[in-house]
Amino acid sequence: MTTKLFGTKVARVEDQRFLRGQGRYVDDLLTDDPRLLHAAVLRSPHAHARITDIDVSDVLDVEGVLAVWTYDDLVDAMAEPLPLLIPHPTLTHGRTQYALAKDEVNYVGEAIAFVVAVDRYVAEDAVSRIRVDYDYLEPVVGIAAARAADRLVHDDVPGNIGARMEQETGDARAAIADAPHTLTLELDIERSACTPMEGRGTVARWDPDTSRLTVWSSTQTSTGVRGCVAAKLGLDLAKVDVITPDVGGGFGVKINHPWPEELLVPLAAMTLGRPVKFTEDRREHFISSAHERAQVHHVEVGFDDDGRLLGLNVEFWHDHGAYTPYGLIVPIITSTQLLGPYKPLNYRVVFESLYTNTVIVTPYRGAGRPQGCFVMERTMDAIAAYLGKDRTEVRGTNFIQPDEFPYEHGLVFQDGRELTYDSGDYPASLEKLKALVGWDEFEQFRAEMAAQGRRVGIGLACYVEGTGVGPYEGAHVHIETSGKVKVATGLTSQGQGHQTAFAQIVADTLGVRFEDVEITTGDTRKMPYAVGTFASRAAVMSGSAIHLASLRAREKALRIAAEALEASEEDLEINDGVVSVRGTDASIDLGTVAVLSNPLRYAFDEASKAATQFSVGDPGKPPVAEDDEPGLEGKDFYSPERSTFANGMHAVIVETDPDTAEITILKYAVVHDCGHLINPMIVEGQIHGGVAQGVGGALYERMVYDEAGQLLNASFMDFLMPYVTEVPTTIDIDHLETPSPLNPLGIKGAGEAGVIPSAAVFAAAIEDAEGFPITAMPISPSELFALRLEHADHTTEAATITGI
Amino acid sequence: MKPAPFAYLRPTTLEEALTALAGEPGAKVLAGGQSLVPLLSMRLAAPSMLIDINALPDLGHVTCDEAGVRIGALARHAEVLASVEAAASQPLIARALSHVAHPTIRNRGTTVGSLVHADAAAEMPMVLRLLEGSVDVASVRGRRTIPAAELFAGPLESTLAHDEVAVEAFFPALPAGGGIGFEEIARRHGDYALVGVAAVVTIADGDVVGARVGFVSVSDVPVVVDVTDHLDDPAAAALAELDPAEDIHASADYRAHLVKVLTPRVLADAIHHARTRKQA
């Protein structure tokens, strides 16, 4: 394979369109169709209540209202709870909501009624006229209340415990008991959320003449939505097309499916015989999509004089909200990926996944890893502080070494496969990071700043990320007679630059011009077999599948070209879409090869004349050989044995204002290893975005629920997503490329990496600046100020609290 | 997030606007819409009619004379901020305005609208109060001038009668010997302040003979404290009159702490400004 574009900073072909406002998102679709109807949803204003009556009689009087649905109007599969997408043996008490609440509501924002009207204004007017009688129940808000279980979210789930899962290698508790040193830590991470620029949205159109349903949804899995819509509405799969247009960010929240509206919109379109659109607004997104991150951790660790982890015992409590549609993916990832690049000799982890009367939890970029990384890295820092060692030294002592790969942890990962790392070079990454951030020069810098009355701190955090999880992705490559290459892969795009990165792979593998390649994603008409875009899997899964499918197309092109050129396949090469016999000027365009690949009866243009019955082929043989197909195409699927593990390390230097407790980022450094880079610019863009999102998660964003289960900051005025002014102006990035042996391109995923170590790295740096432990994130200046007061009161006490 | 139904009127004369306002008790004036439109969209306000004043003539001015700066009801924050004459006459206006929201919002939001919206977390109401400016209002009943000390009735509540439209604000010039300071702490650049502090001082013969400090986000209405006699501990004097509250972004203690940090700092800046300023 010629590696012309692979590995180079090809400018994203998507950007012109996006930056000029020419992206087409769900809300842009069918806007000039006068028959289009709009939906609005009545959502529960209460966190926990029984519904005693719903009165919609005032609604139908509103001019412009066409229909209203409540639970009582749903039949058959629609009247059943939404699917529990990822069952797990330990999820003994999984519960999912109904498309429209049946008898009770379990969080503020749960859908109760669905109104369809001529426009969204009228639909919202109508929603405000629905009267619901409730019997209020006391809500369960937060992990402490869930654990206390004085009240239950679901009557039939004792202790509010959806699942309890334990994994162990060796005997961690015994190892800790025997260890020369031990520490105990309590570590908290609060709720946050993906908050993509575009919320959820669905449009559906039913064609009564052909009995076909077309659904456009802002989703991370069009095949997933298709399966659910067909099953819930009782349609043959072949009658349902799901298309994902441009998506304004997903970050995980759109992998959950079907959302109630993803079913109700098609239902309404079929019932009313008119296209229907639902566009989620910002407040709805906060209260009725998904959150993540809230976990409380109890850590016991035993270690030797070098800081080597002899035993690590982690117990944690995961707040999964009111229902469990996405199973246990998040806490399973925490429980396995908190190990990062380290190899504790004995490890035990146990978690409880708990119900609360709050918005559901599904993976948010990083998906449980930020919490795991926080736990492990805080533990590393605590050990270093206890032993008086450099924090990088303690980490180095515990690293899995380059010659230990593949490294088996003896645990089961989120995909049900063994947790086995494929490759990495952690000591080399750490050396790069130290150089990049100036780790060894920091004490001098600290002294210089202190002389000016300024307070600074440095922190680092390391992570390993299982990427490219299965089961599979596929690709279809079609070379048209124009020589243009049309490629379809089924997973969706949310702005990652798939068009560019995938086209780079095709251009190189096939030997065509980058400009001639067009990639389609997320359209079930083009590729009905697909899984979705999550878990940093698109490059690994679809990238590999596209590579394999391109190889097949190339193979066929060479076969046909060899015949036409009367040359041997081994002597052929393909460059810029032209097949030529190496060292001669005999050549044939791929477009012509495509013509030859498809024996025709009818000539429709000059090119096709060459392929008609009387022009080509051996009259003694069938025009299409028995084991062949017409057309110049390649199709293949990639299904790896297990995930590939990328890794990275971040360091940050912060300044904390001695007076105002404001936290300022002075330097942010990233060393990143995702194997071979398809497009370094795209990978760096992913890192930049991840770091920005991580800054948000560490220093600004949180979900503030009050005791009644009301989300107090359900807007961008009070949910403090950082502006460009809050994120570092520069992020220093260095790459290491340790290829994965698991896929043909040697690549690993890069999508989530940037956000994983944020809580850990900021906590470390703030702790370093302030001199007292930071055990809960996010942290605001107000909270830092409170901690300063607390530690000023207890300076002497605090100095003595170290071991247990 | 769509507003409840309302009637919409876009008058082209002030008289027309005032008549309509007087005739419709449920009506609201729409200026830049940067505060009102979000309230409508979240259905926190549901006026029966919006009277859009953006087509009224002669209200977009920012003019300066010896007395000070006059700002018309349709002058956008950005236009006021860009006025070199206004900054020369009363530098506190531009200092504070640069902390009001973001450029896109300043391009649309009006300074007068911000004053009558009367948010104690907003910068300009406090600045008007500190400088002892005023707002001119008109109604079918005639015109009157409301001094800043009488403009703010409570949280998000001004003393304008329902039928009154604010037509102009007046910010007095900084006199010779005067100096100003301003600083605020916000969670993000351009956010409403957790605490904001402005100071105006007067120096005579090298001595501070007048020192007043105004505060943002630590009371229900803009509060100004005269600290001329408390220059040794101005924050303590101020805190005696303030009521910092807790919200989801900051504890009451932290707000009080910021008052303590910022007040002496801003006063010192204002004194420095007075001492170093080129006197006209």
Ligand SMILES: Cc1cc2nc3c(=O)[nH]c(=O)nc-3n(C[C@H](O)[C@H](O)[C@H](O)COP(=O)(O)OP(=O)(O)OC[C@H]3O[C@@H](n4cnc5c(N)ncnc54)[C@H](O)[C@@H]3O)c2cc1C
């Ligand atoms: C994201 C964001 C951030 C912001 N940050 C800040 C900030 O940091 N600091 C700050 O001070 N402000 C901030 N604002 C508010 C902004 O400054 C508003 O523009 C301003 O408060 C109101 O001016 P307006 O012209 O937009 O008024 P409108 O929204 O049109 O009206 C506001 C209210 O005043 C009334 N009103 C307006 N003009 C008149 C008039 N001439 N006569 C009678 N009544 C009138 C209206 O009826 C309404 O009740 C922010 C706004 C946004 C959207």
